[in-house]
Amino acid sequence: MANPSPDLMNKLVALCKRRGLIFQSSDIYGGINGFWDYGPNGAPLRRSVEQAWWKYMVEDRDNVEGLDSTIICHPMVWKASGHVDQFSDAMTDCMDCKKRYRVDQLDDPKTCPNCGSHNLTEPREFNLMMKTYVGPVFDEEHVAYLRAETCQPIFVDFNNVRIATRQKLPFGIAQTGKAFRNEINPRFFTFRSREFMQMEMEFFCRDNDSMDWFEYWRQERWNFYVNVLGVPADKLRWKWHDKLAHYAKAAVDIEFEFPFGWGEIEGIHHRGTWDMSRHCEFSKQEADCKYFDQETKESFFPTVVETSCGLDRICLMLLCNAYDEDTASTQKADKDEDVRVVLHLPFRVAPVQIAVLPLSKKLEEPAKALRADLRKFFRTDYDDSGSIGKRYRRQDEIGTPFCVTFDFDSLEDQAVTIRNRDTMEQERVPVAKLQEFFAAKI
């Protein structure tokens, strides 16, 4: 990864904790490496991105069905998928400073990047699957795994979904949910976590048009980031895989330029018939793993095109892209200008979309009534503590696009002042037009 900018990352991590976006899990015990909690402002951000994905990938399409499978599946699922035997990274330990590394992340695998020592252990393979036990006996026979990717249950449930929905090829199955990987070196805030959310769609098709579908989904996924989430296209790039799995015809990642360098957000993969044929081999349930074409009377393994992204990485991308500092006039005695920290989050995903701020506590009743009306349609906040300037700053820091100020004139003219986070311009809008005004922002 090139172009590191740790300062911005440090500021973002501090802001996320201070403003209840994202903080260490188990903070009072010193945290647990690779696990993150989403606070009162982070949870709505993550949920709204997930909802935007679900709407775009499932609800707006006739040919994609939704699924919500369990985190723990039959252990044979992970045997068939190859995770039990092959899902590993090589790691090495520095004997001097005791730091541990993933060998493929070292520029020089013979030198410790922390202390410069050459005293590193021989690389050892380390399986990333998280193990647990199901039932009261804790022995090898009762081992189960927390899923390492959300797509495997999709393959296993293929025929149940097909029958229930009467779908014919080509069609997709999508799900969002937790995945777990015992990463050797969690890093870059939530970018590489040990527990994270994936959003995956497996598109089942015939082999002869699978590359057309690959191309279709590649464009669709780019459109999602640029047109739905508003990520600038020049901060995204394609990264084609040079080395392909033996069964794959193509694989490409979408990368974002993080402050610490370019990093993968999503992979679009042609998976051939690999997964379905492996589950057939291990389950012996041929009819569940193959597709029977009623017209040709042929039975065959469907070819799969996958779109796979990480929800936490998308949220991190949105936060990095949104973070900004500018100067704003202040009424503080000792200075004219103050640094304003602002998150330019899109309206669709902002934790709070509209904050209602009464100019005086005496206006609490009508201002709260206005907030109650707006919260039926939007994520809202109400704040009457401190100067109006301080309240704007608080909302800017969590990325609230609009503040609605209710003043004494509002009682007379039934209008409020809307302050725009990005332009800081103010406009007077009749209360009766507010819903229409904000609905146009989505």
Ligand code: GAP
């Ligand atoms: N089913 C294919 C699959 O899981 P992957 O490239 O291993 O492919 C897909 O993961 C996406 O999941 C990545 O592009 C990334 O956004 C997210 N992801 C993977 N490992 C992650 C981790 N340790 N922490 C956060 N997100 C992760």
